[in-house]
Amino acid sequence: MSRLHGLASPARFLRLADRVQPWTGWGAALLIGAGLVVGLGFSPADYQQGETVRIMYIHVPAAWMALFCYATMALGAAAGLIWRHPLAHVIAHSAAPIGACFTIVCLATGMLWGKPIWGRWWVWDARLTSVLILLFLYLGYIALANAFDNTARGDRSSAILALVGAVNLPVIKFSVDWWNTLHQPASVTRIGAPAIHDSMLAPLLLMAAGFLCLFLTLLFVRVRAGLLARRLRALRHARAHAPAVGGMDTGTGLS
Amino acid sequence: MRAKRRRLAFVVCGMVTLGAAASLVLAAFEDSIVYFYSPSDVAEHTPPPDRRFRIGGIVVKDSVIRGADATTVRFRVTDTLNTIEVAYTGVLPDLFREGQGVVAEGQLDSAGRFRADEVLAKHDETYMPREVADALKESGRWRGAPGGGE
Numbered sequence: 257m258s259r260l261h262g263l264a265s266p267a268r269f270l271r272l273a274d275r276v277q278p279w280t281g282w283g284a285a286l287l288i289g290a291g292l293v294v295g296l297g298f299s300p301a302d303y304q305q306g307e308t309v310r311i312m313y314i315h316v317p318a319a320w321m322a323l324f325c326y327a328t329m330a331l332g333a334a335a336g337l338i339w340r341h342p343l344a345h346v347i348a349h350s351a352a353p354i355g356a357c358f359t360i361v362c363l364a365t366g367m368l369w370g371k372p373i374w375g376r377w378w379v380w381d382a383r384l385t386s387v388l389i390l391l392f393l394y395l396g397y398i399a400l401a402n403a404f405d406n407t408a409r410g411d412r413s414s415a416i417l418a419l420v421g422a423v424n425l426p427v428i429k430f431s432v433d434w435w436n437t438l439h440q441p442a443s444v445t446r447i448g449a450p451a452i453h454d455s456m457l458a459p460l461l462l463m464a465a466g467f468l469c470l471f472l473t474l475l476f477v478r479v480r481a482g483l484l485a486r487r488l489r490a491l492r493h494a495r496a497h498a499p500a501v502g503g504m505d506t507g508t509g510l511s
Numbered sequence: 512m513r514a515k516r517r518r519l520a521f522v523v524c525g526m527v528t529l530g531a532a533a534s535l536v537l538a539a540f541e542d543s544i545v546y547f548y549s550p551s552d553v554a555e556h557t558p559p560p561d562r563r564f565r566i567g568g569i570v571v572k573d574s575v576i577r578g579a580d581a582t583t584v585r586f587r588v589t590d591t592l593n594t595i596e597v598a599y600t601g602v603l604p605d606l607f608r609e610g611q612g613v614v615a616e617g618q619l620d621s622a623g624r625f626r627a628d629e630v631l632a633k634h635d636e637t638y639m640p641r642e643v644a645d646a647l648k649e650s651g652r653w654r655g656a657p658g659g660g661e
Binding site: 300301302303304305309312334337338339340372373374375376379380381382419420422423427434435436437438440441442443446451452453455456 | 515518519522525526529530533537541544545546547548549567604605606608611614630631632633634635636637638639640641642643644645
């Protein structure tokens with residue numbers, strides 16, 4: 257029963273992904289394109305930062321996606337641990353490198369912004385440090401997930417790491433409210449109106465929607481590849497452990 | 512079915528425990544996690560004169576006095592309740608402005624003045640075009656300055 261369930265669900269997921277992927281793919285291209293044109297070409301310079309403000313249109317959506325990817329990964333890990341659902345683990349593994357890339361983009365653009373605005377590339381305040389820890393969690397997760405020959409074991413160990421690291425998510429989000437940091441507090445998701453003018457909020461939201469579509473598109477591609485890789489591994493495993501038939505066993509040296 | 516429910520309970524309990532542990536640790540280390548102290552923090556527990564730390568706040572309007580050699584500068588930093596005088600020699604960041612946030616690193620001298628060897632501009636969360644800022648200032652609806660809260 258549970259095996260049937262496990263087999264049926266990836267197929268259903270892939271059918272859904274096939275249908276949604278063209279929309280997210282084109283959505284990502286159009287939204288990011290529009291966001292870049294509006295953000296770099298048409299939005300005004302900031303009254304304090306001048307043109308440097310445009311870094312925000314990459315930095316902030318990348319930071320949001322870094323958190324969103326980790327949340328996806330942690331939920332996948334939890335579902336995989338609790339319901340032993342292979343698709344959930346594949347989703348978690350697939351989200352990790354995408355999230356790591358968003359985190360790197362966030363850190364790199366943040367440093368480019370910090371130098372002209374603060375006067376320093378990097379400071380060890382709570383926000384910057386917790387995001388750097390997020391990057392290390394992603395890298396550790398990726399390393400751990402691939403460190404085992406036994407798939408189930410790698411799934412379980414990496415899932416536990418993902419869940420432990422999820423504690424960092426609220427710390428990142430609220431670090432700017434809980435402690436004095438050099439990093440400014442949230443502009444968009446604060447109580448009351450956003451502290452950001454509409455002419456700058458528009459490209460920011462376009463880019464954020466584009467990054468979300470980009471994440472989904474990449475996730476679908478990676479989940480599809482991850483499921484195929486698992487099937488290939490299972491077939492190889494089955495062949496390697498099948499009783500040898502008249503010297504045909506030589507082909508198993510492939511893996 | 513029972514195994515699944517047990518694993519679910521295990522994960523939920525684990526996350527709750529972990530979250531509680533993490534918040535206790537973070538609360539315990541609050542003093543070393545904060546990036547800077549406000550002038551009120553300094554007034555409450557004045558650090559010894561040789562201890563390095565950072566202070567942060569708003570640069571008080573009309574408090575910036577530049578020295579004769581153009582690299583020495585004195586200004587006052589406030590959190591609206593308390594104010595600290597800062598002396599600094601060096602290049603100020605471009606965004607160093609009166610009425611804007613600043614973080615300075617250094618130590619107190621015997622006179623209670625803060626001798627900074629590094630000054631960073633702290634940007635707030637407000638983003639707007641210059642024309643909007645000017646219009647707000649003109650109409651008197653500006654809430655950022657002078658020495659106003661962050």
